[in-house]
Amino acid sequence: MNTAGHSEATARRGLELTPFRGLRYDPERVGSLAAVTSPPYDVVVRPDGLHHLQSADPHNIVRLILPQAGTPSAGNEQAADTLRRWLAEGVLATDPEPGLYIYEQSDGDGMLQRGIIGALRVSEPAEGVVLPHEDVMPPVVADRAALMRATSANLEPLLLTYRGNGVTAEVIERAAERPPLLATTTEDGYRHRLWSLTDPTDVDLVQSDMAHRQALIADGHHRWATYLRLRAEHPSPSPWDYGLVLLVDTIRYPLRVRAIHRLLHGLPVADALSPLDGLFRVQRLEAPLSEALEALANAACEGNAFLLAGDGAFHLIDRPDPDLLARTVPADRPAAWRTLDATVLHAALLEHVWHIPEDSPAHIAYIHDAAATVAKAERTGSTAVLMHPVREEVVRDLARQGVTMPRKSTSFGPKPASGLVLRALDL
Incomplete structure (x- = not known):
């Protein structure tokens, strides 16, 4: 409409x-x-x-x-x-x-x-x-x-x-x-x-x-x-x-708009990182959670960025390969939707790189608290994917266009x- x-x-x-x-x-x-x-x-x-x-x-x-x-x-x-x-x-x-x-x-x-x-x-x-x-x-x-x-x-x-x-x-x-x-x-x-x-x-x-x-x-x-x-x-x-x-x-x-994080059950961090070579820039951060989230926020100003955790460290992944995005992100949506972190995560990483079904509780959990997500990943040998929040005006503009965001994209x-x-x- x-x-x-x-x-x-x-x-x-x-x-x-x-x-x-x-x-x-x-x-x-x-x-x-x-x-x-x-x-x-x-x-x-x-x-x-x-x-x-x-x-x-x-x-x-x-x-x-x-x-x-x-x-x-x-x-x-x-x-x-x-x-x-x-x-x-x-x-x-x-x-x-x-x-x-x-x-x-x-x-x-x-x-x-x-x-x-x-x-x-x-x-x-x-x-x-x-x-x-x-x-x-x-x-x-x-x-x-x-x-x-x-x-x-x-x-x-x-x-x-x-x-x-x-x-x-x-x-x-x-x-x-x-x-x-x-x-x-x-x-x-x-x-x-x-x-x-x-x-x-x-x-x-x-x-x-x-x-x-x-x-x-x-x-x-x-x-x-x-x-x-x-x-x-x-x-x-x-x-x-x-x-x-x-x-x-x-x-x-x-x-306040916060992110909702992902816990990828049964996927060790090493296995999550290995297929990213050539698809994302990967940086290992030996830093506490607060500093890692700050690094994520800075990287998110420039483009899509995520933090992977679960092995005692944080791994900042950013600068996705444009060819990967062109192959995996649907082109029939507004640019504001195609460039969302959640869109890139679900379309490129979950579906094409890690082959994880987004609607299977056996494979993925959605957790609002970053520290809790990391703790569960470390305890279970899984991978935490920490997200950066979306601005409210982006959410409202897309909603008014009748465009829905990927599930669990925001936490108001x-x-x-x-x-x-x-x-x-x-x-």
């Missing part, structure tokens, strides 16, 4: 945000609110982080978003049983009236981010209202869909951004002057606060403002694709027409903590 088409679609129908009765932990029934939260399901480093969260509190949300059982279907049934039990025991309780929720995150370094959580009407990418920027892996969508079907719940909000600085921002600022519904500080140092927005005037103001907006999916492409699949499975109108989201105005609160943050507010679809 051309740009004019997107503009018309946005003017005709923008973001349709709806209040809902949030499902929240009763602070008196759990050890602490911080102990029951989790990062989003795809950020949890498994199995280390999973075990840590499970032992943090018997009611940690990870038992719902990443249930552990012998088979996926058994895990989903286990999550559904756990959710029902926590509801019956009063561990989770439904707020008395529908509302939108104001969510704030802050840290000790002056970072402050506020957004609004609500149930958003699900729309197809062609409608130009919610823009994806990454491809998804069908097995992950199937996994998330099965979990949502079993629990009949949106267990964690995905993160959307929009360009506003209008009336919604004013409503959010006013709400944040009141005492919050909850406040907690998680072990990563982030402080979280949540307010409910139930006043009909304020809700109307937000809904009217959002009706003219377009959003970019910052984090949660697989969950958005899951919402689309589940909406198609249920006759409309139904609660499945909507999905739980956090909307952040990046004019008022710019997000800070991400909402899972476990602060859930949405049950059968209320």
Whole structure:
């Protein structure tokens, strides 16, 4: 669809945000609110982080978003049983009236981010209202869909951004002057606060403002694709027409964009380096992680660059052979897409040099933390591929052109903590 088409679609129908009765932990029934939260399901480093969260509190949300059982279907049934039990025991309780929720995150370094959580009407990418920027892996969508079907719940909000600085921002600022519904500080140092927005005037103001907006999916492409699949499975109108989201105005609160790194299971660093001769420049760096990432950032200013690790050192690979790129990178996309590090990694290195299927969990894992990726590579004799982040404006421009980036190309943050507010679809 051309740009004019997107503009018309946005003017005709923008973001349709709806209040809902949030499902929240009763602070008196759990050890602490911080102990029951989790990062989003795809950020949890498994199995280390999973075990840590499970032992943090018997009611940690990870038992719902990443249930552990012998088979996926058994895990989903286990999550559904756990959710029902926590509801019956009063561990989770439904707020008395529908509302939108104001969510704030802050840290000790002056970072402050506020957004609004609500149930958003699900729309197809062609409608130009919610823009994806990454491809998804069908097995992950199937996994998330099965979990949502079993629990009949949106267990964690995905993160959307929009360009506003209008009336919604004013409503959010006013709400944040009141005492919050909850406040907690998680072990990563982030402080979280949540307010409910139930006043009909304020809700109307937000809904009217959002009706003219377009959003970019910052984090949660697989969950958005899951919402689309589940909406198609249920006759409309139904609660499945909507999905739980956090909307952040990046004019008022710019997000940080970080890279998502790759762990190549069972590929020793030496075996990853040997076929690169003549295809990339390779430099061995005897340096700590911080200095190696700085060298990566400097190299990325000049072109495609990656760090390989797992053998106790870092190997900076850059200056790819132009002939390799011409042979492997599809030519039918915009130049901004063809020159992305993720494009070169997936098209040239994974597919043609290392012959690694990008959608096989047995061969490749996607990890958000660089140090954790390196540690797992060193422990398992595998190769870590560390990436440099993409700028937000590049992501947004490609999304507006209808061009999706390779999967797991970006990590926008800070991400909402899972476990602060859930949405049950059968209320």
